[in-house]
Amino acid sequence: MNVFRRGMASASSLRQAGKVVCIGRNYADHITELNSARPKQPFFFLKPTSSILLPGAGPVIRPRGINLHYEVELALIIGKQVKDLQADDEQGAMDAIESYALSIDMTARNTQNEAKKKGLPWSIAKGFDTFLPMSNIIPKSAIPNPHSIELYLTVDNEVRQSDSTELMLFQIPRMLSDISKVMSLEKGDIILTGTPKGVGPVVPGDVMRAGIKVDGKELEEGKIEVN
Amino acid sequence: MNVFRRGMASASSLRQAGKVVCIGRNYADHITELNSARPKQPFFFLKPTSSILLPGAGPVIRPRGINLHYEVELALIIGKQVKDLQADDEQGAMDAIESYALSIDMTARNTQNEAKKKGLPWSIAKGFDTFLPMSNIIPKSAIPNPHSIELYLTVDNEVRQSDSTELMLFQIPRMLSDISKVMSLEKGDIILTGTPKGVGPVVPGDVMRAGIKVDGKELEEGKIEVN
Ligand SMILES: [Mg+2]
Ligand SMILES: [Mg+2]
Ligand SMILES: [Mg+2]
Numbered sequence: 001m002n003v004f005r006r007g008m009a010s011a012s013s014l015r016q017a018g019k020v021v022c023i024g025r026n027y028a029d030h031i032t033e034l035n036s037a038r039p040k041q042p043f044f045f046l047k048p049t050s051s052i053l054l055p056g057a058g059p060v061i062r063p064r065g066i067n068l069h070y071e072v073e074l075a076l077i078i079g080k081q082v083k084d085l086q087a088d089d090e091q092g093a094m095d096a097i098e099s100y101a102l103s104i105d106m107t108a109r110n111t112q113n114e115a116k117k118k119g120l121p122w123s124i125a126k127g128f129d130t131f132l133p134m135s136n137i138i139p140k141s142a143i144p145n146p147h148s149i150e151l152y153l154t155v156d157n158e159v160r161q162s163d164s165t166e167l168m169l170f171q172i173p174r175m176l177s178d179i180s181k182v183m184s185l186e187k188g189d190i191i192l193t194g195t196p197k198g199v200g201p202v203v204p205g206d207v208m209r210a211g212i213k214v215d216g217k218e219l220e221e222g223k224i225e226v227n
Numbered sequence: 228m229n230v231f232r233r234g235m236a237s238a239s240s241l242r243q244a245g246k247v248v249c250i251g252r253n254y255a256d257h258i259t260e261l262n263s264a265r266p267k268q269p270f271f272f273l274k275p276t277s278s279i280l281l282p283g284a285g286p287v288i289r290p291r292g293i294n295l296h297y298e299v300e301l302a303l304i305i306g307k308q309v310k311d312l313q314a315d316d317e318q319g320a321m322d323a324i325e326s327y328a329l330s331i332d333m334t335a336r337n338t339q340n341e342a343k344k345k346g347l348p349w350s351i352a353k354g355f356d357t358f359l360p361m362s363n364i365i366p367k368s369a370i371p372n373p374h375s376i377e378l379y380l381t382v383d384n385e386v387r388q389s390d391s392t393e394l395m396l397f398q399i400p401r402m403l404s405d406i407s408k409v410m411s412l413e414k415g416d417i418i419l420t421g422t423p424k425g426v427g428p429v430v431p432g433d434v435m436r437a438g439i440k441v442d443g444k445e446l447e448e449g450k451i452e453v454n
Contacts, residue, residue: 019275024348037345045348046273048246050411063409083356118264119343121251121272121350127410129310182290183354184277 011054011136018186020047020132021179022105026194027167033197042170042178045122051131059227060106061130068202071105071195072153072161072210074146075134082185085177093173096185100138102212102222105192106131136221143214147171150213151196155206163196238281238363245413247274247359248406249332253421254394260424269397269405272349278358286454287333288357295429298332298422299380299388299437301373304364309412312404320400323412327365329439329449332419333358363448370441374398377440378423382433390423
């Protein structure tokens with residue numbers, strides 16, 4: 001019980017993040033399923049911190065008329081200022097990470113598709129309140145290699161997403177390099193690293209469960225269960 | 228000197244904003260000059276708080292290969308939580324405003340145009356460090372009617388933008404309503420209300436000066452001078 005409370009307290013600090021930066025199209029099979037173009041370099045967008053849904057803080061709200069999709073993603077919590085990181089600076093990238101979390105990048109897919117067609121920003125499609133369910137904070141030591149863990153997501157106990165982070169097109173050093181050449185990263189910032197294949201719709205009442213496995217073993221802190 | 232220091236201290240709190248939400252295409256003549264479609268409803272995007280450039284904090288950095296455009300905009304500083312505001316709730320909208328500032332929504336125009344063509348997010352085009360020069364904080368009482376003030380911007384002392392906020396397509400209650408139905412606004416959040424016609428490029432060395440006039444009288448706190 002004490003452990004649980006400590007986890008909760010620490011997760012609530014996520015709402016104080018300066019920004020949430022999300023990588024798009026970072027797994028080849030997910031690009032194919034959305035009929036998207038494969039990016040030549042990482043691209044990214046922002047979610048507002050007001051969209052963060054802490055563990056146990058209630059259901060994801062589906063706005064009327066919205067086709068709501070889940071995207072399970074590994075989140076990095078940044079531990080210090082990072083600016084102009086070089087893409088080959090693997091040590092610098094790993095040093096910039098303070099801890100991890102699991103996250104679901106909820107997306108208003110119909111709104112996003114319309115925005116894409118019209119050349120409009122994605123902020124509305126990605127930014128509704130509750131559109132970023134997160135797990136408790138995962139200590140850095142629990143994930144020795146972030147490029148070799150399993151992410152999964154189930155809807156009503158059916159597996160929808162389950163893939164290894166090995167499949168990322170752009171790995172973490174390249175991501176942090178490209179982002180930090182545009183916007184300085186600051187302590188507490190959150191980076192979502194992209195979603196594997198299997199994204200799809202959820203409707204009210206559906207129970208999403210998501211988690212992380214390291215060497216086949218589930219991480220307790222990385223679990224999300226949300227309606 | 229004391230007044231100046233108080234102004235600076237107070238402006239530095241802007242960097243603690245939870246989010247910066249920006250309205251696009253909110254003045255008809257600016258829509259025409261960019262060959263954009265007139266929106267049926269306000270749309271908006273996020274700039275990262277790391278892009279805020281405080282008064283006196285140095286030049287705007289132009290990334291290599293970027294066609295850098297200025298857009299002068301009235302900024303609202305939010306004073307309390309706002310969620311699902313009704314569009315006709317003018318009193319509620321005015322009550323939500325704690326103070327004002329002037330801002331320049333610096334934009335990587337070529338990057339933005341490419342993003343529009345490809346249906347990609349605007350976050351990179353809008354989000355580089357230093358892409359949001361802001362003035363000191365303007366007390367609410369100094370702007371009795373935010374829909375009837377003059378915004379101007381000069382480059383090397385040539386007037387490039389100079390228009391009244393009367394020309395906004397969507398006024399503040401409608402903006403805050405549409406935004407707060409998507410994302411809750413929180414104390415300290417910053418809203419950029421769109422730019423009048425006259426946007427254009429700046430190159431290193433150009434001096435931008437911007438300001439606000441109320442009844443023809445310049446507001447000291449609303450001045451921006453930046454390279
Ligand atoms: Mg995603
Ligand atoms: Mg603008
Ligand atoms: Mg010049």
